[in-house]
Amino acid sequence: MFxxxxxxxxxxxxxxxxxxxxRALRDTHEISAATKKVVLAYAKEINYQPNPIALSLKExxxxxxxxxxxEVANSYFSQAINGIESIAYDRGYHVIISQTxxxxxxxxxxxxxxxxxxxxxxxxxxxxxxxxxxxxxxxHERGLPIxxxxxxxxxxxxxxxxxxxEKGAYQATDYLIKNGYKRIAHLTSSSHLSISIExxxxxxxxxxxNGLAVNPQYIKHCLHGGMLYTETExxxxxxxGLKEKPDAIFVAGDRLSTGCLSVFKNLKIAVPNxxxxxxxxxxxxxxxxxxxxxxxxxxxxxxxxxxxxxxLQLIEAKxxxxxxxxxxxxxxxxxx
Amino acid sequence: MFxxxxxxxxxxxxxxxxxxxxRALRDTHEISAATKKVVLAYAKEINYQPNPIALSLKExxxxxxxxxxxEVANSYFSQAINGIESIAYDRGYHVIISQTxxxxxxxxxxxxxxxxxxxxxxxxxxxxxxxxxxxxxxxHERGLPIxxxxxxxxxxxxxxxxxxxEKGAYQATDYLIKNGYKRIAHLTSSSHLSISIExxxxxxxxxxxNGLAVNPQYIKHCLHGGMLYTETExxxxxxxGLKEKPDAIFVAGDRLSTGCLSVFKNLKIAVPNxxxxxxxxxxxxxxxxxxxxxxxxxxxxxxxxxxxxxxLQLIEAKxxxxxxxxxxxxxxxxxx
DNA sequence: TTGAATTTCGGCAACGTTGTCGGGAACGAT
DNA sequence: ATCGTTCCCGACAACGTTGCCGAAATTCAA
Numbered sequence: 001m002f003x004x005x006x007x008x009x010x011x012x013x014x015x016x017x018x019x020x021x022x023r024a025l026r027d028t029h030e031i032s033a034a035t036k037k038v039v040l041a042y043a044k045e046i047n048y049q050p051n052p053i054a055l056s057l058k059e060x061x062x063x064x065x066x067x068x069x070x071e072v073a074n075s076y077f078s079q080a081i082n083g084i085e086s087i088a089y090d091r092g093y094h095v096i097i098s099q100t101x102x103x104x105x106x107x108x109x110x111x112x113x114x115x116x117x118x119x120x121x122x123x124x125x126x127x128x129x130x131x132x133x134x135x136x137x138x139x140h141e142r143g144l145p146i147x148x149x150x151x152x153x154x155x156x157x158x159x160x161x162x163x164x165x166e167k168g169a170y171q172a173t174d175y176l177i178k179n180g181y182k183r184i185a186h187l188t189s190s191s192h193l194s195i196s197i198e199x200x201x202x203x204x205x206x207x208x209x210n211g212l213a214v215n216p217q218y219i220k221h222c223l224h225g226g227m228l229y230t231e232t233e234x235x236x237x238x239x240x241g242l243k244e245k246p247d248a249i250f251v252a253g254d255r256l257s258t259g260c261l262s263v264f265k266n267l268k269i270a271v272p273n274x275x276x277x278x279x280x281x282x283x284x285x286x287x288x289x290x291x292x293x294x295x296x297x298x299x300x301x302x303x304x305x306x307x308x309x310x311x312l313q314l315i316e317a318k319x320x321x322x323x324x325x326x327x328x329x330x331x332x333x334x335x336x
Numbered sequence: 337m338f339x340x341x342x343x344x345x346x347x348x349x350x351x352x353x354x355x356x357x358x359r360a361l362r363d364t365h366e367i368s369a370a371t372k373k374v375v376l377a378y379a380k381e382i383n384y385q386p387n388p389i390a391l392s393l394k395e396x397x398x399x400x401x402x403x404x405x406x407e408v409a410n411s412y413f414s415q416a417i418n419g420i421e422s423i424a425y426d427r428g429y430h431v432i433i434s435q436t437x438x439x440x441x442x443x444x445x446x447x448x449x450x451x452x453x454x455x456x457x458x459x460x461x462x463x464x465x466x467x468x469x470x471x472x473x474x475x476h477e478r479g480l481p482i483x484x485x486x487x488x489x490x491x492x493x494x495x496x497x498x499x500x501x502e503k504g505a506y507q508a509t510d511y512l513i514k515n516g517y518k519r520i521a522h523l524t525s526s527s528h529l530s531i532s533i534e535x536x537x538x539x540x541x542x543x544x545x546n547g548l549a550v551n552p553q554y555i556k557h558c559l560h561g562g563m564l565y566t567e568t569e570x571x572x573x574x575x576x577g578l579k580e581k582p583d584a585i586f587v588a589g590d591r592l593s594t595g596c597l598s599v600f601k602n603l604k605i606a607v608p609n610x611x612x613x614x615x616x617x618x619x620x621x622x623x624x625x626x627x628x629x630x631x632x633x634x635x636x637x638x639x640x641x642x643x644x645x646x647x648l649q650l651i652e653a654k655x656x657x658x659x660x661x662x663x664x665x666x667x668x669x670x671x672x
Numbered sequence: 673t674t675g676a677a678t679t680t681c682g683g684c685a686a687c688g689t690t691g692t693c694g695g696g697a698a699c700g701a702t
Numbered sequence: 703a704t705c706g707t708t709c710c711c712g713a714c715a716a717c718g719t720t721g722c723c724g725a726a727a728t729t730c731a732a
Contacts, residue, residue, distance in 0.1 A: 673732100674731105674732090675730105675731090675732090676729100676730085676731080676732100677728105677729080677730070677731090678727100678728080678729070678730085679726105679727080679728070679729080680725100680726085680727075680728090681724105681725085681726080681727095682723105682724090682725085682726095683722105683723090683724085683725100684721105684722085684723085684724100685720100685721090685722085685723105686719100686720090686721090686722105687718105687719090687720100688717105689716100689717090690715100690716090690717100691714105691715090691716090692713105692714085692715085692716105693712105693713085693714085693715105694711105694712090694713085694714100695710100695711090695712085695713100696709105696710090696711090696712100697708100697709085697710085697711105698707100698708085698709080698710100699706105699707080699708075699709095700705105700706090700707080700708095701704100701705085701706085701707095702703100702704085702705085702706100
């Protein structure tokens with residue numbers, strides 16, 4: 001039904017060979033100016049578009065990169081994706097986005113899908129369920145370029161781009177403490193995620209530096225990073241059921257922040273009167289919340305850009321890259 | 337660097353021809369059980385994955401569909417995308433998402449990008465800037481299956497899936513009127529978008545049915561659908577500068593709703609005391625806003641699913657489809 | 673005018689896969 | 703013993719494109 005014009009059609013119409021047409025279109029010096037003119041004119045007339053699939057088969061690369069994130073509805077990721085696209089499109093690469101919805105199974109399926117689909121490289125932020133990363137190590141060992149961002153796998157030796165999660169967490173916690181809160185809880189994602197570890201570390205450091213004890217009961221992990229309402233609700237209820245209820249909470253994620261507010265609203269807990277909140281979030285909409293939330297902003301767009309640049313460097317490298325680096329970008333504490 | 341296993345490798349290793357291996361893997365009856373067993377075992381051992389690019393070239397289809405939306409950060413679209421993916425993945429199709437950011441130029445580039453990339457079909461929601469749709473008519477005439485959702489182009493005769501925008505707008509406006517508001521403004525996207533026309537129509541009908549006059553000064557269009565803060569701000573300021581200031585506003589979009597709240601916050605206009613708001617939005621986060629907004633919810637997930645099913649029907653049809661339909665799904669007024 | 677160099681183009685192969693065709697071997701029936 | 707079947711499998715072509723090689727045509731130098 002949908003039959004695109006091919007180089008053959010042009011060759012036949014003009015009485016030339018396909019090779020000649022191909023080279024005329026590529027503007028090789030071996031083709032006379034006259035022939036070039038005729039070919040180019042005719043190609044334009046019938047709106048010839050080279051078939052990228054044939055090219056991919058021949059060149060053994062698809063000029064596309066795969067992106068694996070938990071979900072695009074997350075402000076952090078949608079901003080990162082914009083950064084990714086801005087670089088990729090400039091360099092002539094397609095971006096194929098896939099969502100894990102924080103599920104390990106979907107992550108494996110999506111990664112394999114993308115790899116078999118012959119993407120030239122992968123930008124990955126792990127799902128909160130993921131502990132086994134063998135689906136990625138296999139591909140990485142076979143030479144597929146991978147760059148991690150946000151939620152990284154330290155076991156794989158490749159480029160990584162993250163925010164300064166520890167410092168950001170420290171600042172947010174410190175901000176709560178400086179505002180007089182003393183019983184500060186921490187709501188975070190699954191404990192094996194790199195971001196969880198780093199943010200927890202910053203939270204604990206801030207407490208210690210301010211002479212406060214770390215209360216393990218105040219630290220709550222949500223395995224699905226706030227994707228499930230009940231998960232967040234259970235965590236909050238447990239916190240509120242403690243004999244020494246926390247008076248503030250440091251939330252370690254975009255999705256968790258909104259989930260948290262949602263639970264508080266349903267439980268009729270006033271923010272910030274009954275409970276102060278500060279946390280990681282890149283949501284512009286959250287600013288509308290009244291009173292606004294103090295939040296740690298990550299340079300998501302820049303992280304996306306930087307990760308993409310590093311990935312393209314790996315993809316286009318002539319010799320296998322051996323030296324990898326981890327870039328750490330500073331966060332921004334938005335006090336409100 | 338990254339050299340996937342091919343059918344040739346298997347053939348060579350097993351002393352068979354590529355045809356035999358191919359048919360053994362496809363489980364054709366012409367291959368003996370013994371040979372099949374050997375081939376399948378070896379293929380599994382070396383983790384053979386068929387090359388989808390070679391298949392695409394041969395089958396002249398890519399088993400992928402392109403999606404064109406304004407941006408994934410929009411709750412409506414991210415939900416619709418989830419619906420699209422749920423159907424597409426089940427049917428073995430890839431989903432390639434591209435964002436226009438409400439720009440006509442990017443829409444043209446993205447559509448051409450996707451078409452040349454040999455997607456088997458397109459799911460399109462027009463950008464707010466788009467008036468000329470020749471980039472789509474060309475492809476459609478040449479036989480590329482296209483299904484519109486949300487922002488449709490009536491000039492192209494194909495399947496369309498939309499929400500009942502007129503009814504939803506009517507209900508929201510009527511709700512404001514029933515709550516005692518009399519001077520109801522309407523903030524909407526660019527005037528040529530189908531959704532704008534339909535929602536404006538519902539708004540006007542509700543006013544008339546309640547014996548209120550339609551005041552043209554109360555109707556404000558934002559060409560970029562709220563993508564630009566200043567655009568929304570200007571519109572609001574003009575409304576607030578009228579001698580008969582509106583006491584309520586019906587907002588016709590996700591992005592506009594948040595933009596609107598943002599402007600009100602900056603202008604220190606209290607919602608809903610100084611100004612009541614009701615509008616189209618699928619944002620869960622907006623519910624956290626205190627006091628919550630009454631909003632018209634679209635069944636975005638269902639719309640995405642339905643549009644995808646219709647597109648796949650077009651793609652897989654044996655004979656060209658001549659009969660097209662426009663599906664209209666009901667909205668849900670969430671009173672808060 | 674002859675040989676060599678240059679210009680310009682066509683033929684062929686290949687990327688990975690499958691459809692078509694054809695052929696050899698084994699088997700059964702007459 | 704002969705013929706027809708059936709069962710298995712390999713050779714070839716094709717999808718659209720480009721790299722490589724060769725060859726014809728043209729130009730240039732001596």
